[in-house]
Amino acid sequence: MGSLDSNTPTDHAAGQFNPLDPEEFRRQAHQMVDFIADYYRKIETYPVLSQVQPAYLHSQLPHTPPYRPEPMDAIMKDVQSQIIPGITHWLSPNFFGFFPATVSTAAFLGEMLCTCFNSVGFNWLASPASTELEMVVMDWLAHALKLPSSFMFSGTGGGVIQNTTSEAVLVTLVAARDRALGVHGIDFLSKLAVYASDQTHSTFSKACRIAGINPANIRSLPTSVEGGFALSPAVFQSAVEEDLAAGLIPLYLCTTVGTTSTTAVDPIGALADVARDYGVWVHVDCAYGGSACICPEFRHHLNGVDLVDSVSLSPHKWLLSYLDCCCLWVKQPGSLVRALNTNPEYLKNKPSESSSVVDFKDWQVGTGRRFKSLRLWLVMRSYGVANLQSHIRSDVRMARMFERLVRSDPRFEVTVPRLFSLVCFRFVPKRARGPGQIERANRRLLDWVNGTGRAFMTHTVAGGKFMLRFAVGATLTEERHVLAAWKLIKEGADGLEERS
């Protein structure tokens, strides 16, 4: 710690401090590449779920920053000994929790390039390539998804990369809100009502709260296991009618293709048909499920998308793109820009004033923005739609295999029909009496499996039922990992039965 050799950055006392010497950069970055390749090579040797206790790091690190530079070797030793034990290894092939966050060499290279240029593309002039490549790539992905041209720059709409779904929902909600308030007046803010199913991601109600929607007017509409946890158009229509009768203004409906709990799919066409009659903005959150729709056999889940106002999909979930990258398409970019534009003097420039260019700062919450499209561009070119389709199909195939394994063991049940690469299931011990005991057994099984460090799953509750989620999708996962995880789960069940 703190020792200075010829490889450490020059100390301030010794003269010029040059933190971006190209040859020093080259040397250290090559070392980091090897560190990372080695990490990927041995990732299976780490416990998937970190087994540390809260505040584990606090006692290991100094409480103030060092005054003198430290050599990179010492820092990397600490990464190995202090950081890696505290990491839940999302890239492990034995990670089946949440939705896995998929990655790829091409995306990593794209991210390196993005970092390299560090071009801050708030407006076109600040880095034209950043804006223009994003426009191209957003149209490319729209083509791969067979979105109508009303969502493309080559048509009448357009797309933009947000950080996460939360922001995609927030900015479209604000666009819809301001469009409505433009008609009714600011005093009607507390009268606006918004809709989603009780399966919609919590990010929706959070975005509504941030945007100043009256919490009393955020509707969480009921779904059922019989209805596949999809939002019923009739339920939606009743809620809208009820709100209208109460003097409220129906504003925004957030539909989902592939909910987080169980990958339920809302019938977006039928819902949009209802919404249109009431002037309600319809958003499709297909953060996870949308990626599958690049395959013809899954595309029907997006049927009716031509009727909605906006769509968001997160390639960081299932299109090999690393965090964070959420693609948002809108039919009326003007409504986003009216709600989110700024025009300070220090950013004024001729191309922006001529309206011949897109300034993406007016499509998002922040001003600064990274050159994120490079990642998606490299992924799509380096793999081609063909390989991306086969990647989706491979994950679905493995999930189908896991589903068959669950069904083959009478102690287990598949709790929700599988649609994509997530299997919801539970352990039903023979001697269990009632739902309370079943839930406790599944909680114990989950803790035991995750505690081994050999696989990681998560849980949910849907339709009042506690269930385990086995989400296939980590980039490195192969059939053998799924088989090993199933064996582990059965081993856990055996142990629980013996002890009960």
Added chain:
Amino acid sequence: MGSLDSNTPTDHAAGQFNPLDPEEFRRQAHQMVDFIADYYRKIETYPVLSQVQPAYLHSQLPHTPPYRPEPMDAIMKDVQSQIIPGITHWLSPNFFGFFPATVSTAAFLGEMLCTCFNSVGFNWLASPASTELEMVVMDWLAHALKLPSSFMFSGTGGGVIQNTTSEAVLVTLVAARDRALGVHGIDFLSKLAVYASDQTHSTFSKACRIAGINPANIRSLPTSVEGGFALSPAVFQSAVEEDLAAGLIPLYLCTTVGTTSTTAVDPIGALADVARDYGVWVHVDCAYGGSACICPEFRHHLNGVDLVDSVSLSPHKWLLSYLDCCCLWVKQPGSLVRALNTNPEYLKNKPSESSSVVDFKDWQVGTGRRFKSLRLWLVMRSYGVANLQSHIRSDVRMARMFERLVRSDPRFEVTVPRLFSLVCFRFVPKRARGPGQIERANRRLLDWVNGTGRAFMTHTVAGGKFMLRFAVGATLTEERHVLAAWKLIKEGADGLEERS
């Protein structure tokens, strides 16, 4: 294009698609390191401001994504021939526009590690190291800035990394808003009033609009060149009194240390003294200027920070950290969490329920979040506070030198006293009659300089005066670049005088 050799990813027809083979990763990432090191080495050979025309890229790229994979060599040729010409080279040593975005080898390595792990730290359990290192690093930077312990985890507050200042302002504004509405009731949303000077970044009013603040209640308080464009506590107090008299509820004051136009510094202590009497939340946006406060000779700009509620600083601006990284400290994390927390079943876990851990998803807009603290950790350790201080001082020294050069030429004037590393100045041609002619001459000079591609500056208008902004800070900038830029500016002025 589209040719397949042994180095391209396996085509879907040929069998297993493996987008993260560690050895293929190693090979390609090493190539990318060399590409980037070479780019940094020859960065001065590119025009700083991209000289392309709008839609330049549209005609060069196909309008649909490739079905078959393409070799990385072909893609990298296109990066060189199609992307780089469209980049405004923010890392060029001749970049003096906006505020430069500073970078370093250590931050690049940290970003590679962050990408490598791709650990999604929405809550503690999802990757304990991600949360805990962020807590350590936020305390470290708070120590370096001599923030009071009321902003530290080791004290009674805490910090979190946001993407940009926009989000830091938005989340604190929402926390303040919900605190107020908790007292007054939701119907008072349209009565909340917010304050900032007319020099405050446009992101402030945008955040207010997003949060549903009545646009009629967003106060942009006047400043003057005589007052150094700082917000006067008396002006603030009058505005608050006026709003109170009109039945409004004063909510939030956004102060700035280092405004974007001219690096003005609001007197935060005196303003906070006023705000306290009215229960107004005070935020300090020191995105740029705050970094200088790690040097004792600049720290007085943060005097009074112990009296405010929240502080944000963007190390991506002046602490060598690449985009995007905005540090936000708050005195009362509970107020953030109350406004932004979510608790869906699929994220529930024992550590969160025991309240023994921090779940950063409740401190931000989004759910997913990257392991960004690695970047700051590597920067602070690899360079030490000593080198970071000398980096700040070196930029300020170069800006001071530029200021002297401007003052040495009677055709130019420094328009605002320099405080940090930005010099605001203008060309005053001998024959210019009136402000209109002076402004036109400066616009022409700016276009000419930027059109050469040999240096890049931007402009602003403050106190009604059009001026040029020369912002020193790109990591690779040395004295010789500043001298060359000054020579270029004089050359432009000579040309304009000859032609006039």
